[in-house]
Amino acid sequence: MxxxxxxxxxxxxxxxxxxxAKVRLTESLGRVTAEDAVVREALPPFDNSAMDGYAVxxxxxxxxPVELSVNEDVAAGSVPTKRVEQGTATRIxxxxxxxxxxxxxxKVEDTESTDPERVTIRKTSVSGQNVRPVGCDMARGDIIVxxxxxxxxxxxxxxxxxxxxxxxxxxxxxxIMSTGDEIVDPSTESLAWGTIRDSNRVLLRSLLADxxxxxxxxxxxxxxxxxxxxxxxxxxSSADVVISTGGVSMGDYDYVKQILGELGSVDFWxxxxxxxxxxxxGSIHGVPLFGLPGNPVSTFVSFEQFVRPALLHMMGALKxxxxxxxxxxxxxVDTNEAKTVFLRVLLAHDTDxxxxxxxxxxxxxxxxxxxxxxxxxAVVPAGTGSLSAGDDVTLExxxxxxxxxxxx
Ligand code: AMP
Ligand code: MG
Numbered sequence: 001m002x003x004x005x006x007x008x009x010x011x012x013x014x015x016x017x018x019x020x021a022k023v024r025l026t027e028s029l030g031r032v033t034a035e036d037a038v039v040r041e042a043l044p045p046f047d048n049s050a051m052d053g054y055a056v057x058x059x060x061x062x063x064x065p066v067e068l069s070v071n072e073d074v075a076a077g078s079v080p081t082k083r084v085e086q087g088t089a090t091r092i093x094x095x096x097x098x099x100x101x102x103x104x105x106x107k108v109e110d111t112e113s114t115d116p117e118r119v120t121i122r123k124t125s126v127s128g129q130n131v132r133p134v135g136c137d138m139a140r141g142d143i144i145v146x147x148x149x150x151x152x153x154x155x156x157x158x159x160x161x162x163x164x165x166x167x168x169x170x171x172x173x174x175x176i177m178s179t180g181d182e183i184v185d186p187s188t189e190s191l192a193w194g195t196i197r198d199s200n201r202v203l204l205r206s207l208l209a210d211x212x213x214x215x216x217x218x219x220x221x222x223x224x225x226x227x228x229x230x231x232x233x234x235x236x237s238s239a240d241v242v243i244s245t246g247g248v249s250m251g252d253y254d255y256v257k258q259i260l261g262e263l264g265s266v267d268f269w270x271x272x273x274x275x276x277x278x279x280x281x282g283s284i285h286g287v288p289l290f291g292l293p294g295n296p297v298s299t300f301v302s303f304e305q306f307v308r309p310a311l312l313h314m315m316g317a318l319k320x321x322x323x324x325x326x327x328x329x330x331x332x333v334d335t336n337e338a339k340t341v342f343l344r345v346l347l348a349h350d351t352d353x354x355x356x357x358x359x360x361x362x363x364x365x366x367x368x369x370x371x372x373x374x375x376x377x378a379v380v381p382a383g384t385g386s387l388s389a390g391d392d393v394t395l396e397x398x399x400x401x402x403x404x405x406x407x408x
Contacts, residue, residue, distance in 0.1 A: 001272045003382070004340050008306060011281055012320070015288060015310045018170040018240070025159055028151050030212030031168035032315040037145040039162045042135035047098040048076075051130040054089040054111055054119055055080075055102035058127040067120050070113070074099065089119055098131060105130035138162065148318035169315040175239035176204045177218040177231055179246040179256055180294060185220065199368060200245040200292075200299045207303055211311060223247065228259040236263070236285040240314070243307060246294030249278040256291060260284065266291065272382055274339040275365035276301040295365040301342050301377075304398060322396050327355030329378060329393045337385035344374035347401050355395055375401045 002010075020034035049055060056068060068089040071082045080099035084090055089106075090099045098105075107130060110123035138144065144158045145151065151159075151166065159166055178198045186197045198220055208215050216238050221231045235242040247256025248268060257280070260266040266282030266289060275298040280291025288310070292302045309320035327347070335341040345357035357378045361370030377396040380387060387393060 001270045001277075001338075004271055004273045004305060007269060007271045007279075008309060011306050011310050012313050014283075015314050016240075017316060018172060018314050020167055020169050020316070022165050022167045025156060025165050028159075028166050028168050029153065029156060031151055031166075031171065032312070032317045033145050033147050033149050033151065033166050034169050034316055035167040036143045036147050037159060037162075037164050037166050039138045039140055039142045039144055040164065041162075042140050043138040043161055044132055044134060044136065047131060047133050049092045049094055049096055049098060049105045049130060050132050051105050051107040052093050053091075053105045053107040053109075053130065054121065055084055055092045055099050055105050056089045056121065056125070057084060057086060057102060058104045058125060058129075060086060060089075061104070061106060061121045061124050064124050065120050065122050067118060070117055070119055089121075091119070103127045103131070148316055150312070150315075150317055150319075171213050172240040172311055172314050173214050173216060173238070174208055174241045174243060174311070175216040175218055175235035176201055176208070176242075177235065177244045178220045179223065179228065179244055180220075181223045181253070183220050183246070199296045200294070203296060203300060204243060204245070204303065207300075207308070211308065213311060223253045223255055225255045225259060228255055229263070232259060232263050232284055232289075236287040236289075239287065241307075241311065242284065242287055242289045243292060243303075244289075245292045245299050248280045248291040248293055256280075260289065260291060264289065272339045273301070273305065274336050274341045276305065276342075277339070279306070281306070293365075296368055297344070297365040297371050300371060304377075304396075305342075322398055324379070325355060325395050325397060327357050327378075327393055327395045329387045329389060329391050330356045330358040331389050333359065333378075333380075333387045335380045335385060335387070337383060340382050341380040341384075342377040342396075343380060344370045345376055345378045345395070346373055347375045347395070357393060357395060375399055 070091050071088045073091040074080045074096040075093045076095035079097055084099050084101035104125040104127055106121050106125045111119050111121055113119040145155050178201045182195050183198045184195045205215055218231050221227050247254035264284030266280050269279045270277055271279055278293050282289055290307050292299045312320045344360045346360040347355045347357055350356045360373040379394045379396050
């Protein structure tokens, strides 16, 4: 058996890197930066007002109230034409450029004006107050987003403000298929005896959609050597990565192993983790192949532990693994001491705000019910064996718990 970390390192070491290119900002969400994105000009590009109010000289408003004459109005998008001199003010809107001579803005709430040409300043304002100086957000040459980061909505906003199109990695195209004679389409109304609906493919599709990765869906392939041969060949010719589920354990009718052996160089691994011990990895026609075990929970765990990090690595991402946090386990649990066990858990908050994890249902690797409800894996390292209620446990967050209801 291979230890999980070693197996993952072996996978990552052979994943090819994808080409990189500058893309339009609007096409970059979820892609990984291949270069630091650098600011070309200071932001904001000019000193501007942070408030609706009056731009004045701080020295004029040291003692208040004081009456000043208003020299002009400047809205956002227009520019001042007059200098603020002693005894004068410019009526200014949020985002409008500061007039020369003024060094502070008194917000409109702290003023009174009945005559458009005059204003009474009621509160003092020190130099720099309510002014956003040029470059206070970003200076020319600052790095907005570093290389190796998966772009979020917030990164895109920063890049937009700086007018920068990022250089990002291409996305891997991923071919998926479910294998097995017993597997039928999920839309099947009444199941023939001995058949089950395909849940792995929609699981994989959705996990890949979360990564923003394009999918080539080859459907369900029966346990038939010819059909498998054709499907794997088509997958390898149309994608950068192939994922199939089923047929990699010990069964007699599993032709997957035989076909993968013929088409490429694929190893059949036993990884010291639960679920997800059997796992095929290698390449067919030079394209990386992941042969995931058929049980849906095993498929999910194997995807999380191997496929997701591998795809992110291909894209040049630096953070390949999910966030882990500390919590406590809320109940006694016995686990297999020989393996790293991934328990599906639900998270609640303890009185001090820390996470308490309880199993989200039965932990069998074919059980969808506990998978659907889970927020995280409680990771029980090999060599641990059992946990008692109140023990510390590492939580691997594959999602954050669904928000809060309005009255919480
Ligand atoms: P296998 O890895 O082919 O030996 O399959 C292991 C178990 O997973 C069997 O009970 C299969 O029926 C089940 N299984 C395989 N593929 C799927 C699938 N696509 N959706 C749901 N269950 C599956
Ligand atoms: Mg099978």
